[in-house]
Amino acid sequence: MAIYEDVARALETEIREKFRSGEYLPSEIQLAQRFSINRHTVRRAIDELVQAGMVLRQQGKGTLILEHSLQYQIGARGRFSESVEAMGHHPEARIIGRFLHRADQLLAQKMWVEPGTEVFRIDTLRCIDGKPVTLISHYLPKHHFPDLEQQYRGGSLHALLEARYGLQLTRKQGLISAGMPTREESLLLQYPRNMPLLKIRSNNLCTRTGALVEYSVSRSRADCFEYKIEPRQNPRTEGDPSS
Amino acid sequence: MAIYEDVARALETEIREKFRSGEYLPSEIQLAQRFSINRHTVRRAIDELVQAGMVLRQQGKGTLILEHSLQYQIGARGRFSESVEAMGHHPEARIIGRFLHRADQLLAQKMWVEPGTEVFRIDTLRCIDGKPVTLISHYLPKHHFPDLEQQYRGGSLHALLEARYGLQLTRKQGLISAGMPTREESLLLQYPRNMPLLKIRSNNLCTRTGALVEYSVSRSRADCFEYKIEPRQNPRTEGDPSS
DNA sequence: TAAAACGAGTTGTCTAGACAAGTAAGGAAG
């Protein structure tokens, strides 16, 4: 039996018995000293835990211990549903990054604009009870919002659009798919790479003019999130984003 | 960008273009010489392919190339969208299994019936171009359809319900989530266990009476399937020039 | 006061070499 397998099992029981989720594993060097093995062998052991979805590596910080029973929570009550109508329009968003793209072929097609158009991209992370749940990339044509990058400081993006630019948005189309997280997504969402994400790409139009003002891609942890499609009820039930 | 990522991508295209499944990759040492990198770096690159399910390591023999039609389609055009409205009601269904359940606590809650109620379950597999894409479990309260099990022989379940029982269905609620396949799902869908499924659970009511007549769970391969949510075609906004 | 630079500590990548373990084929011994 390989050393790294032994160490992996040792760490596994140790995590279950002595650590809580949110804590960090001892550093690889410390573990190497403790077990009197090489750091690479420790890494190989931790690889097993990563693969099992028990821990998450964070470069520069450490190795984060995740919920012990992630896989068992799937399908359990811990999950909460969210009306698709409300997706992407949530107040407690934290800004992760801002970018200025020039739309390539693919993006242009999805945004219904000409290739080369300048497009703001704002990435936000939505947390619930301090737990990251959804990562959203908002794409907005620059010419509609020349000074948006200065204005937006977090919170409800759509409320800002309405307040400053007088725009009211309507979802025109939503595409729902599933995929596996990239390393970056895994990090931001604190979510194992071998668990699925629920994705929604949506085009939002200005309710009045019909012009596309936002294309967004949201990626949600599937262990605690699912989307609810309501029957077509009477509209205008979703007005208040602050609720 | 890391070297091993480059090499992994290079090998990926090479596999697609120059190799067939069943063949073996050049040995790690040969690849290391070819790319002028260390063997460990080659191994790290191949790790990526293993993780992606493209190749299989065989100690002492070599690295076997597997069927490689799946992973490339992800995110490509090969994917086709399907309106949620149409989900679960498709003609070219093949029957996989029939069951008679007595609803337990959980199922009863989801189906809005009393625990202990007898429930038909019919599993169907939907294929496209001979490729299995969606696995659907239909749950129907027995008392509504005493002889359904005899009647249904494949094809559109909902058409049969309408023809024989005079029932027209309306989707009341849809819950969309993502998950990993069980072994059985993986087998039926011919889909790797490390790729995600897109799931929809929906309750369908009789349009006239409002009684629940069907609860269904569909699981679709995420590599070639995504769900489309159409805008609400609200009759009141008919004059809208944007549509 | 605010921004920039630094430093300690962490994970990530790459190299280098050694030996273990498994496979397959060929040759030697029975």
Place this chain on the structure above:
DNA sequence: CTTCCTTACTTGTCTAGACAACTCGTTTTA
């Protein structure tokens, strides 16, 4: 002919060291 052994080649594991990249708190600087 069959069996066993050797040999060559493959992947698997472990060690060792170096530096890159990143995080975070502290210190310095403007």
